[in-house]
Each structure stands twice: as C-alpha cells, then as structure tokens.
Amino acid sequence: MKRVFANAHVKRLFSAIAAMAVLELMTGPPGSALSPTAGFTGSFGEASSFFGLFRTQRWVVFLFIALVMFAIWTTWLTWGEQVRTATSKAMSVPRAATHTRPVRWGMVLVLLVVALLLPRLITDPFWQAAMVEQIAVYVLLALGLNVVVGFAGLLDLGFVAFYAIGAYTTAWVTGALPTAAPFGIHFNNFYAIPIAIALAMGAGIILGAPTLRLRGDYLAIVTLGFGEIITIFANNLYGITGGSQGTNTIPHFSLHVGPIKYLWGLTPVPYYYLTIVFVILFLIGFKLLEHSRVGRAWTAIREDEVAAESVGINPLKYKVMAFAIGASTAGFAGVVTASQSNTIFPSSFTLQFSINILVLVIFGGMGSITGVVLGAIVIQTGSMFLLHSPPAGYQPQDLYIYLGALLVVMMIFRPAGLVPSRRRHREIGLAEKGEGHMNEVLTGDTP
Amino acid sequence: MLEVHDAVVRYGAITALHGISFEVNQGEIVTLLGANGAGKTTTLRMLSGLHAPQSGRIMFEGQDVTTTKAHMFTTLGIGHVPEGRRIFPQMTVEENLEIGAFRRRGSYTEDMERMYETFPILKERRKQIGGNLSGGEQQMLAIGRALMGQPRLLLLDEPSMGLAPMIVDTIFRIIGEIRDSGTTVLVVEQNAAQALRLADRGYVMENGKIVFGDTASNLLTDARVRAVYLGESVES
16 A cells, blocks of 8 residues: 555545545535534535536536646646746746836836726725725735745734734724823824834834744744734723724824815725825835845845854844834734724734735745735735625635635745745745755755 | 953853863964864854853953854954855855945945955856855855955854865965965864964864964974874874
C-alpha cells in the first residue's frame, strides 16, 4: 500500500479526491441529531447538475471536479515550465512597457478617473454601499497591514484591535458613548481622524515596544491576545463603551467652513469620495515609505535581523514604527466605518476580521502595494457578489470555505500572491532554480 | 584602540568567557585563535554588542562601550562581518552594499566605486541577488558591506569558513589590503597557520580564557601553538 502512494501521480489523485470529498460533505445538506448521516447519504441521494447541463448525483459531480483538478495539476507539473516561460515571455512585453514613466503615469491617471467615475457607472445601491463599507475600507486596512506583514515581516493577528480603537474613538469624541466626550464637547467627525490615528498609533507603540522583541510565532500570539483583549474590554466596560449593545448615535461627517456646509448622509457615494481621497493619500505615503531609508531598513530586518543590526539598524525602532503606521491606518479605517454606519458593536471586532485582512494581504502579494490593493478589491468584490446574488445552495457561512480553497490554490500556483512584490518574485525565482532558502519553504524539503 | 579588561560572559549557568583581557592597537591585524568552543565567537559577539559582558570593561578609542547596543557600533566606527556571512539574500549586491552605509549621512558613491575596485567580481554581479552568489563572493560582499560603514576597526568572524583554499588566499590578501588602507582588523580564525602569517599579533584562547598572546611570528614558531593548531608533533 505504501508503495502505491509513493507514486506521485497516485498521491496527487488521492489528494484531489480527498479534497473534493471534504468539500462535498461541507457543502452538502447539514446533519442533525435526528439524522446524523444526512450529510453523507445526501451525497448519494441528492441530485446536482453540471452547470445545468445534465442532472446527476452530487458525488458524481465532485468526483468529476476531482479528476479535472488532478488533470490540471499533473499538466501543470509536466508542462508547467514551458507554460511559465511562454507566459513570462508574453508578459514581458507589457511589463517592459509599464516600466516607462509616461505609460505608468498614464495608467495611474486612467485608474484614478475610473475610481472617480465608478459611482456613476454602478448605481445599484447595494454595490454603492459595498464599495465604501466592504471594498474601500478594506483596501485601506489591507494597505495598513501590508506595512506590518509585508514590509517589516511581522505577523500581526490582532489588527482588528486598532480598527476597534479607531471606531470607539470616533464614538467617544462625537459624544456617542456613555462616557463624556473630551472636555464635554461633541466634536465633528473630522476631529476624530487625528485623535483616532494618534490613539491607534499610541496603542501600537505601547503594544509594540515590549513585544516586538519577540519573533515570528510568539509575536503572532501576543497580537492575537491583544485583539481579543480589546474586544472583551469593549464588551464588558459597560459604563464606558456601552457594552454589547454598542452605540448607534454616531453622527455623520459634516463640514462647516464659512459658507460651505455639507453633511455626509445616508447615501454612500459622498463617503466613497471621502474614503478614496484618503486611500490615495495613504497609497502615496506608503509608496514613498517603501523606497525610503525606512523601507530599506524594514527589508533588511525582514531578511536577517542580526545582519541588520550589524549594519547599524535598530530593529526594535523600525519594527515599532511599522506597527504604529499599520495601527494608525486601521484606526483611520475605524473612523470611516463608525461614521458611515453610525453604529458599532463589540461583536463586529472579531479574530475573524483580522484573519480576513491577512487573507487579503497574502492573496494580493505580501509587500506589494499594487498587489494588496488588487487583492482586497478582488476578494471583497467576490465575497460581496456571493452575498448579493448567491448561487443555488450557497449559504453565507460557506464564504470562508471558498476563501480557504482559493488560498490553497493560490499557494500552489502563485505562492507570492496575485501581484508579487519584486523581491518576493525573486525569492520564487531562486526557489525554482533550487537555490535559496525559499526552496525549503515552498517544497517542505529540508536539505 | 580597543581594550578589553577582564570581560566575563555567561549564558545562563554556563560561563563562556572567564575574564579575558586583550588589546588591539591602531593599524594592526590581531587574530584570536582557538578550537571550537574556546570562546572566539562569543568574544566577537560581545565586541559587537550582541551580548553584553556580565562584568569587565570594553574601551574603544578611550570610550567605554561595554553596554552599548549592537546597532550603535557602526556609528562608533566598529564594523562587524558576522559568522556565516549573513548577507541579505534577496537584496542585490548593490543594495547590500548600500545598506552597509545605512548610518552614514551624505553621498557614498565614491565608496561604492572603491568596493568595486577592491572586489571586481562584485561589480560584475552588481544586479544579482546576494543569495545567488558563491560562498567566496558572499564573504567578499559581507566584508564590503561592513566597510561601507567606514569602520576604523573591522571585526571578522571566521572569514575562511567553508571556502576553497584559493578563495581563502584571496580573502586574506584583501584583509591585508584593508589594513594597509588604514583600518585596524581583529580576525577570529580556525585556520591558524594562514591567520598568523597575515597577522601582527595573536591571542590563543582555550575554554573561555586567553592562554597566551604574542607577536604572530613568535606564535608561528611557538611549540605549543605548532602542536595544537598547526598539527605538528612536539619535538622533545
């Protein structure tokens, strides 16, 4: 038996079938105490269809998908090299073109115009709201987490904490919490922006300074704990945060400068423009940071902390800096969400949320600003699409199964993300030639 | 230039250095010799701030640097070529050299040119990434990176480790050139014969102590050194 599985083809075939069997059971009818085997018998009893072509039993459909998966997998392995060289040759022409300045700026301009015209093109109220709440805000969050995870190489699983701090700060300064607003004044939401950014940044420094001496997994666990602590505080400090009820009296953004009076209201489009302005500001800021002295220090720390120290980089200082910058971005995103929805609940700041942002970053390409923005747009649009017009049999809680499967597929075919950063791209290049330590990471082989 | 007084380093219950004292003078090449586990690497780690001594004192150019943090040593004028080279594998050769000048203000293009003159192979491989270089090239890059910080004292940890004899010759020749251009060098080596031929003075370490120190030529002819490190039988 062992010898059979030693054959790579057999191994792949069985992995494909096993993966599909799991997916089949997960998407099948739920079991209950009365009929515990419903999920299993459903596979053989219930009918499904090949995209409406012809109807058959569910298990046949999934077996077919497994075989297709095996075929693609095997083809990729045998002809993958040719396919990759061919695609990279074909891609090198447009890629070289994008490296010239006028083309690049032209593309930026086109994207900017598209982003500004988008609310006119998409008039469905669901999508207009989603563009603000689920896409623009998530782009911001992904950009912020990318500084921590992608640039500095620190695994932060408690990113939601800073987002919550931003949201609760907004509620506090606008007087929507049981605690009195600062100095008894109900501030305009615009004042919440600097205060929220400062508080989130402060929290980042307070958490970062003692814990960033830790590396890798240890840091991940500390940040995970911090995320939970903030949520539990929000839930239990009834007199300060309003407890599990949260608050629903946060005002909208409003502008009163001389003769100009404007109130951001229930329609999402004005919020879209407000968020887009800040997304662009953060984008420019992070792009500059990436190529600055600070950005180079982050790269050095990520690659080899001891060597970074030996050339005079203070690792703690730059790690705390990355942490604080990421935190302040999340804090700002919190302000936008809180103002736009008027409500905050502790239950929306969960670990799931942190993981979701991390998925956007990993999917898009760690360390690549373009990739992370694209990743956030693609994944969030996809999940909103599933919510808006779900295919038959899809339930909202299935979302993470599909996201998980998507990540697995990504890790096999594009481990550096949708648009890999230049440096991560090199790592993969090294690994394909069997050089560099990434090889071990990718294949799991240790020499 | 560099004086170490009675430095003790402990890792938990284990004492790695039992109070060592030595000095390095301006313009010298000094070598620390010793077998595995004698405390050579610990000494260098201590001298680059990675592990502060529990007691004792380290003076550099009249300044007490005993508790100075690791990242401040480049600013002081001490460059460190770590054991195992530790270049940044995904940065290009050029970027590796540039980051060596991280602490410096102003232009360093002239220094870059000088590095490429000293190590012509690095100029050829300028746009390649560090991880793609051979061991010898990586060692040169690590030395070049440390020199980009304009150190007055260069610490080298086992520069010959894992390299072919011909490349070791080149590396040692370059270390000589570095000294001639005015940088003091402290080199830790297992390859005693080669290190002593290059150095002005040497210290021999055993079990976390400096057993004796002398000029390199004396050490080369010393019976004890020859017996233990140069693999010759002691003639009675």
